[in-house]
């Protein structure tokens with residue numbers, strides 16, 4: 455299985471009141487092509503920090519992060535931004551969209567910035583992804599004129615524009631109601647079925663239960679891991695129960 459990301463012994467600390475505090479205490483983890491992974495753990499256990507470290511968005515204090523064979527410690531700024539652009543897509547709890555642009559322009563902005571020449575092609579691609587995620591017709595809307603779920607879908611469209619090998623989601627369903635959250639997970643499943651790896655940080659057992667590999671963190675370490683078969687709707691209750699048992703076991 456091709457490894458997209460290898461994290462080896464990652465240590466990350468932040469300075470607080472003149473003291474270094476370790477937030478990641480030597481985490482090692484590998485993410486394979488096409489995997490559907492979630493990261494759970496108590497608040498402050500280091501989930502987002504690990505995601506930022508593994509995606510090269512943040513620099514680690516020690517240990518290594520290797521993305522598609524490239525050790526990030528030896529990558530130049532240009533190489534780093536190239537890796538991020540070509541390999542990854544990001545979806546956050548609150549989509550980071552610009553207020554003065556409509557939905558379509560927000561979706562295409564990063565791609566147009568990278569490649570001014572092919573705007574027609576980029577718009578065509580954006581429209582086809584908008585169709586795929588179910589937000590056709592919202593192209594000209596202001597970002598304040600769509601629902602939270604629709605805005606999150608637009609964020610996913612933007613993340614998919616470069617055909618990433620992996621999509622990272624930091625609590626992507628965190629601000630959605632349960633119906634929209636399930637629809638969002640249907641979408642992540644569909645994206646994953648097309649061989650894009652997905653890694654989600656979540657507190658929600660129902661979200662984690664849709665994934666196939668759950669990493670549990672506590673105090674800056676991955677303390678446990680649970681694997682689930684490919685999702686089938688009929689198994690949802692059993693899967694949620696399995697995740698909740700595990701959560702209770704490790705005291706989340």
Ligand SMILES: Nc1ncnc2c1ncn2[C@@H]1O[C@H](COP(=O)(O)OP(=O)(O)OP(=O)(O)O)[C@@H](O)[C@H]1O
Nearest residue numbers: 468469477495496497498499500501502503504655
């Ligand atoms: N930029 C930063 N500067 C200082 N401390 C930070 C920074 N980022 C994170 N931390 C600290 O690192 C710890 C882990 O934060 P992180 O956001 O990774 O946790 P988390 O498990 O994702 O939490 P949550 O579930 O609440 O989002 C917290 O104590 C947080 O305060």
